[in-house]
Amino acid sequence: MGFVIAVDGPAASGKGTIAVKLGALYGYPVLDSGLLYRAVGVKVLERGQDLGDEAAALDAARSLDPAELEQPRVRTRAAGEAASRVAVYSPVRRALREFQQAFAAREPGAVIDGRDIGTVIAPHAPAKLYVTATPEVRAQRRWKQLTGQGEAVTFEEILADIRVRDERDSARADSPMTMAADAVLLDTTEMTIDAAFDAARRIVETARSRWETAKG
Numbered sequence: 151m152g153f154v155i156a157v158d159g160p161a162a163s164g165k166g167t168i169a170v171k172l173g174a175l176y177g178y179p180v181l182d183s184g185l186l187y188r189a190v191g192v193k194v195l196e197r198g199q200d201l202g203d204e205a206a207a208l209d210a211a212r213s214l215d216p217a218e219l220e221q222p223r224v225r226t227r228a229a230g231e232a233a234s235r236v237a238v239y240s241p242v243r244r245a246l247r248e249f250q251q252a253f254a255a256r257e258p259g260a261v262i263d264g265r266d267i268g269t270v271i272a273p274h275a276p277a278k279l280y281v282t283a284t285p286e287v288r289a290q291r292r293w294k295q296l297t298g299q300g301e302a303v304t305f306e307e308i309l310a311d312i313r314v315r316d317e318r319d320s321a322r323a324d325s326p327m328t329m330a331a332d333a334v335l336l337d338t339t340e341m342t343i344d345a346a347f348d349a350a351r352r353i354v355e356t357a358r359s360r361w362e363t364a365k366g
């Protein structure tokens with residue numbers, strides 16, 4: 151395994167931005183694993199199927215084409231909600247695991263952000279971050295992003311979405327959202343993006359020195 155950087159945490163914690171910046175810094179490819187679940191949810195809806203139908207979600211996951219991650223529709227509020235509904239199914243998670251693990255195996259390294267990267271997808275990742283912030287601050291960030299994309303939605307609706315999603319992601323029987331024992335917690339509530347990235351970079355640099363020493 152190369153130098154895998156696992157960036158986990160709840161919705162709108164800043165993990166996606168941090169992951170992209172770390173990828174640019176090291177020249178590593180970046181995978182936003184949330185897009186996989188979003189694309190599965192969108193596909194179920196587009197086929198006119200029910201998000202409560204596990205077999206439909208599994209079929210959507212198995213037939214997923216990486217090009218589907220690029221559609222603008224996967225970045226909508228509805229896609230986020232659909233993603234967390236299909237993410238509760240263990241067979242769906244298993245179907246998406248191989249793609250993520252192949253990405254993690256890329257040399258000389260890779261950055262993956264999600265919920266269970268440091269715990270399930272790449273438990274041996276040499277660098278693990280768990281990025282968080284209060285629900286209010288996360289809702290504020292997500293509200294800005296969605297209204298910037300032209301969605302008509304209130305701050306209160308987004309805050310409610312975030313609370314429901316945190317609850318669903320944490321209560322999941324399979325791979326619940328949880329911090330890996332060896333991850334470093336980064337609370338970005340009071341931080342600008344630049345400050346959060348700087349803190350993340352320092353954590354990763356420490357992990358990198360340790361990893362290089364261990365490699366010999």
Ligand code: C5P
Nearest residue numbers: 161183184185187233234237264265266
């Ligand atoms: O990170 P993002 O908000 O795009 O994730 C959408 C949903 O996909 C999450 O709320 C979660 O239910 C699911 N997800 C997951 N495991 C991941 C990434 C996302 O279960 N590694």
